[in-house]
Amino acid sequence: MSDPRPGAVLRGAVDLSALRSRAAAPASPTGHAPASGSPSLVFDVTDATFGQVLELSRTVPVVVDLWAEWCGPCKQLSPVLEKVVTELDGRLVLAKVDVDANPQLAQGFRAQSIPMVVALVAGQPVPLFTGAVPEEQVREVFGQLLQLAAQHGVTGVVPRGEGGEADASASEPDEPALPPLHQEAFDAIEAGDYARAVTAYEAALAENPRDDQARAGLGQVRLLDRVQHLDLQEARAAAAAAPRDVDAQFAVADLDLAGGHVDDAFERLLDLFAELPADERAPVRERLLELFGLVGDADARVIRARGRLASLLF
Secondary structure, eight states: OOOOSTTSOOOSOOOOHHHHTOOOOOOOOSSOOOGGGOTTTEEEOOTTTHHHHHHHTTTSOEEEEEEOTTOHHHHHHHHHHHHHHHHTTTSSEEEEEETTTOHHHHHHTTOSSSSEEEEEETTEEEEEEESOOOHHHHHHHHHHHHHHHHHTTOOOOOOBOGGGOBOHHHHOOOOOOOOHHHHHHHHHHHTTOHHHHHHHHHHHHHHOTTOHHHHHHHHHHHHHHHHTTOOHHHHHHHHHHOTTOHHHHHHHHHHHHHTTOHHHHHHHHHHHHHHSOGGGOHHHHHHHHHHHHHHOTTSHHHHHHHHHHHHHHO
């Protein structure tokens, strides 16, 4: 992927849609005392300022540390994260989220236990690890994160400005203009108009069937369009009442994927595929392939699910 913008690809499947468009002041330190005197690289973030962190992640990878004052393992892990980020000298930044003070962020990241560490690359979430882990493992994971970010064109460096403020704009590389239809889709996504974004990406693919960015973007916005008006409890009740109702199972699988429950989404559709007669399986297989593409073919969960699908087919 060369275009790190919303709609280009969905990875990690963490539900940040409710927070993406929040108005925000610039993301800057809010009282947290970071390690080694580098407040530009380590800062607190709130529900209100998260939108700016998403924007910053288009320039430099952002590591998000979800913690709480009462959490003992958090107090062990946070200094390690700060130390490693500081030593990387601006190639990563660390955004700290107090889950008690910022419930919307905790919900958006599906933080069922803490400490929980995720990353943001080009506005997209990348799960890293949960629980206190040793410094060696943190270094290894952050190294992999930098490689992933480079693949997505996110290679900026945040300098340490005077007074500890980060001048992210100074390191932001110039981006080439998007093709008109991609720009139209991007604008529609920012406005929450997923149907218009679908139309724009479909038009881009009609012009160039090999436009992989348009294809990836189309898959994501189709998912967002499908789930935006669904009620999770109602969808689950309908699916439980009709185990072979393809549309009902699709709705819950979409919600699970959008909420980060990737294995649950795949298993639901694979179980449905196994139960249906051979002549009714095609739509389920097509939906599975679409969701595989959203998560990424190299993802271990996709590899497992593809293996089961192959065994069911043959």
